[in-house]
Amino acid sequence: MAEFLLVHGSCHGAWCWRDVVPALEGLGHRVRAIDLPSHGADKTPIADVTLDLYRDAILNAIEAPVHLVGHSMAGFPIAAAAQAQPSKIARLIYLCAYAPISGSSLVDMRKMQARQPLLDAIEMSEDRLSWSPKKGLARETFYHDCPDEAVAFAEANIVPQANLPQVTKLALGANYEGVAKSYIRCADDRTIPPEFQTEMAQRIPAIDRHEMQTSHSPFFADPVGLAALLDKIARAR
Numbered sequence: 001m002a003e004f005l006l007v008h009g010s011c012h013g014a015w016c017w018r019d020v021v022p023a024l025e026g027l028g029h030r031v032r033a034i035d036l037p038s039h040g041a042d043k044t045p046i047a048d049v050t051l052d053l054y055r056d057a058i059l060n061a062i063e064a065p066v067h068l069v070g071h072s073m074a075g076f077p078i079a080a081a082a083q084a085q086p087s088k089i090a091r092l093i094y095l096c097a098y099a100p101i102s103g104s105s106l107v108d109m110r111k112m113q114a115r116q117p118l119l120d121a122i123e124m125s126e127d128r129l130s131w132s133p134k135k136g137l138a139r140e141t142f143y144h145d146c147p148d149e150a151v152a153f154a155e156a157n158i159v160p161q162a163n164l165p166q167v168t169k170l171a172l173g174a175n176y177e178g179v180a181k182s183y184i185r186c187a188d189d190r191t192i193p194p195e196f197q198t199e200m201a202q203r204i205p206a207i208d209r210h211e212m213q214t215s216h217s218p219f220f221a222d223p224v225g226l227a228a229l230l231d232k233i234a235r236a237r
Contacts, residue, residue: 002067002090002234006033007058009072009097010161011133013040016071016154020219023227029234034061036077038162046130049162051170055080065090067234070097072192072216073161076106076170083176092179093233095226096186096216099200102172106165113196117141130160141190143217150220182208182233184218184226191216208233 004024006017014033024031037044037053044053054077058068062081068089070078075097082089098109110116121141122131133141138158143151183201187194201209210229214221 002029003064004029004031004230004234005058005061005066005068006031007068007070007074007078008033008036008039009070009074010166011039011158012071012154013042013157013159015040015157016217016219018153019150019223020227020230023224024230027227027231029231032061034058036074039159040157046160046162049165051077051080051165051168054165055084059085059088062088067091067093067230069093069095069230071095071219072097073106073166075099076165079172079176080170082179083170083172086175086179089179091233092181093230094181094183094200094204095218096184096189096192096197098192099181099183099203100170100172102176103169105167105169107167108169109200113193115193115196117190117193125160128163130162132160133158141216143215143220144190145188145215146217146220150217154217154220180208182210184229185209185211186214186216186218187211188214189216 008016013035017033021031035042038046038049058081068078075094078092079100098106121137123134124131139151181204183204185197212218218226
């Protein structure tokens with residue numbers, strides 16, 4: 001049995017793991033999903049949200065060493081958590097996520113992509129503090145292979161994404177490097193180009209690189225398959 005902590009990506013919340021949590025529990029694991037500040041049920045004002053606040057929310061949720069799963073933008077705060085307190089983390093698992101390069105921000109890494117599929121699908125708030133998916137484009141960008149019910153559920157729960165955590169540069173060192181890591185590439189992703197995921201995953205040993213044939217939202221497109229892969233990763237060590 002492994003301990004899992006599941007961390008959502010931009011605009012989402014713990015709700016996005018609704019189908020993965022019972023699937024993992026059915027495989028014998030202990031599982032928890034959290035809301036990052038200003039997401040889901042958390043009411044932190046957008047203006048107060050920082051990458052450090054994300055990191056601390058993750059660390060405060062860990063009681064015993066966990067397999068820490070980060071989806072999409074959560075690659076940054078899970079890496080920050082590993083740098084701050086590596087003893088709390090058994091393994092980092094990047095799920096079609098940004099795997100940070102030390103000294104870069106998430107926006108810096110997004111700019112490294114040869115393709116920018118997300119840019120046409122989002123809009124900035126008037127105060128420039130956050131962004132949101134453009135109305136009517138979430139399905140095509142994030143959920144094109146997901147059940148209609150799941151898409152409707154997601155669209156009803158999406159919240160604005162704070163900008164500050166994504167423009168903050170993250171310094172990583174020996175603590176981070178010493179934590180075991182896995183990468184799950186989503187081959188039909190229309191948010192983070194699969195070829196860029198391949199590039200980021202090259203920094204992780206080949207044995208710890210995996211692939212799913214899904215969109216950017218495998219937690220809805222194939223929750224049972226995702227749970228089985230997470231179970232395989234946990235049991236391999």
